[in-house]
Amino acid sequence: MNRSTVRTTAATATPSDDFRTMMSSFPTGVAVIAAEDLDGTPRGMTCSSVCSVALDPPTLLVCLRDGSPTLQAVLASGEFTVNLLHENARSVAELFASGDPERFRVTHWERTADSAGPHLPRHAHTIADCTVALTQRVGDHVTVYGRVRHISRPNGRSPLLYGLRQFTAWPTTT
Template sequence: MADLALNLALARPPDPGEQLRDEPGPDTEHCLRLYAKLASGVTVVTTQGGDGRPTGMTVSALTSLSARPPLLLACLRNGSHTLSAIGGQGVFAVNLLRDNQRSRAAQFADPAVSPSERFREIPLRRVLGAPVFGDALGWSVCLVEDIRRYGDHSAVVGRVAVVQVASGRPLLWHDRRFGSLSGAGAGAGAGEGAPR
């Protein structure tokens, strides 16, 4: 019986994850160079701050997580005022930026720009208490399902409660630069425009 157990153990292939867990891994610069090659849409995540004023930040790490139930996942930098406010409010908005809104993306990414300056001259409306951009390519308001810290960011999972989509082209982030789509693909789809 002992021989059988030994033979089974020897026949089992080694777990590569077991070996890698003890390795230091690539340095931060190499990882960031790889991450820069990931093309993504640019969004501004917004919520209401503890002082009753809107707060928000530019986020490129956003993805759909589930259609049933409808869930989005956004990764926000730990220590940010926006992340803290989302945890306190339990609701946040995701504003998808248009390709002509590069300056807005830069403004919401700059830590030297105050929250009041960031929101100046932006057409805002409140949906479920969260500020949304009236001129965004699309937006959704999400109720917080979960927030978990991973390294220097936190993964925020939100259940989509309301969504609105307009026509146009998205602002993209790739290789540490803003960009836009070229060619076809910016046409309006059926059922766009009305909140759901």
């Protein structure tokens, strides 16, 4: 684009409903981001804002709602897990999006001494353990950059996807 043809206009705010509709047309994978509070209470939330950042060192980012108990646990502990959900984990995605305080009581999860937070091995096709490398507040969310320290693949299922306000499985080819 020729710079001489670029117009400068006063910035106007895009209504959040328009932005939400636009982003719903961009399908993405579905994850549960999980961490433990300093007292050991598990916290977690469904998240579709996950992105790779760098290969060396392996780094990803997640965007978490400012003020959420999950974000508070991530910041307090300095670590978190990214549970990439598989095609049959829609109910878990919906549960962790609901804010139900009993979600960890009704969902199988595991935590080992080496893990960065709760693992959902029955519901995730891949799990990444991360150490917080950087955080940045933007609007009503905080971007958390995580240095990936371990990856596990509990099963070989396909990813769960979300777009156009609906869940679907990765299409298979025959």
